[in-house]
Amino acid sequence: MTKVEKDLAPIYVVSSDDQKPEPHITSYDKIRENRRQNKYNRWIDTGNDERAAQQRFKEDFFFVGSLPKFKLKRTDKFFGIGSCFARNIERELSAQGMTCLTEGTNIPQEFYTAKRDPRAAMNKFNIPSMIDEVERTFNPEHKEPGRYIEVGLNKYFDPATSGLGLLTLDQHAIVRDCIKETTLRLADADCVIITLGLVEAWFDRASGLYLNTSPHGRAMKLEIVREKASWIKKKPNRFVHMRPNFAFLRDKMHHLIKTISTHAPNAKIVISVSPVPLQATMTSDDVVASSTLSKSLLRVVAEDARDSFDHVDYFPSYEMVMSSPREHTWEDDEIHVKSDLVGQITRSFVDLWIE
Known part of the structure; x- marks a missing residue:
């Protein structure tokens, strides 16, 4: 295990002393009730x-049964936070x-590196980035701590966004205004859908922020050049990569839920885990192993949140995707989920949760 440097130790500190979740104990009466109610409790067809x-694996789409803690209405207002899979769910809900x-x-299309959903810049891939966006939007005392990374003459990279090209500070201000205007609508939400994406993250010593994406390649090259300069060799690297453990992620997840509930007090929260895999790992592990660890940690974090808060539930979209046949699930890049399957998943959510 890599030793944590002294100046980085605070970023791993959790804010809560309650880091011992209770075991999931079920009484005998509840077991009997579960056996009567749960029609999806067996793996093998007897x-x-x-x-x-066993039978559902033979279908083109693997439906995962779920018993919602609460019901939503078709007239409710939904707000999505999270990875690109959240945007897919939003589009399907709108279509319905x-x-x-x-x-x-x-957000102007020309600001993106390719044709994207206008909301794509809002994609958030790790929990600290989601917290940052909500606090950045609603806290009137928030200061912008030098979050834009300069990588050329009047060209800046914003690691809190997703999919944008290098922009001027004036252009970044336009993006920031658009994102803030949208995020402020969170206060009116009846349901917030959080889609957890990844675990691996970068931390920027200069701004004191967790980054939503990897630092720009040019910024990393500038760091390498700086490190080779003899007179500053003792200065630590600006960007630090981290793969958090469960205690850290649980603490941040609870922080996110409490922050959202402060600003959207009437909102129920539904958590899902994005099936979109890690595109590249910064660790020495195979990318498949690292992605599996990431999704496993997030799945446990989501379950803990469901157990810890009455107004929080979990929707098993991840299990639906991963259990469906690959030929019906993934685009050719083996990263993005086919739109037809996203539609089936969203319809399942509507059937289960919405009256």
């Missing part, structure tokens, strides 16, 4: 049971006539 997992508060985000 007698023409189409709901057994429901109100998504992120609609109307008007």
Whole structure:
């Protein structure tokens, strides 16, 4: 295990002393009730049971049964936070006539590196970045701590966004205004859907912020040049990569939920885990192993949040994707989920959660 440098130790500190989740203990009466109610409790088909997992694996789409803690209404207002999979869910909900508060985000298309959903810059891939966006939007005393990274003459990279090219500070201000205007609508939400994406993250010593994406390649090259300069060799690297443990992630997840509930007090929260894999790992592990660890940690964090808060639930979209046949699931890049499957998943959410 890599030793944590003294000046980095504070970023790993959790804010809560309660880091010992209670075990999930079920009484005998509850077990009997579960056996009566749960029609999806068996893996092997013991007698023409189409709901057994063994049979569902034969279908083009693997539906995962779930018993919601609460119900939502079709007239409710939804707000999505998280990775690109959150944008897919929002589009499908909108197509079914429901109100998504992120609609109307008007970030200029020319600011992106490729054709994207206008909301793509809002994609958040790790929990600290989600916290940062909410606090940055709603805290009137918030200061911008030099978060833009200069990589050329009047060319800046914003590691708190996603998919944008190098922009001027004036252009970044336009993006920031658009994102803030949209995020402020969170206060009106009846349901916030959080899609957890990744665990691996970068920390920027200069700004004191967790980054939403990797530092720009030019910024990393400038760091390498700086490190080779003899007179500053003792100065630590600006960017630090981290793969947090469960205690850290649980603490940040609880912080995120409490922050959202402060500013959107009437909102129920539904958590999902994005099936989109880690595109590249900064560790020595195989990318598949690292991505599996990432999703496993986030799945446990989501379960803990469901157990810890009455107004928080978990929607098993991740399990639906990962259990469906690959030929019906993934685009050719083996990263993005096919739109038809996203539609089926969203319809499952509507059928289960929305009255």
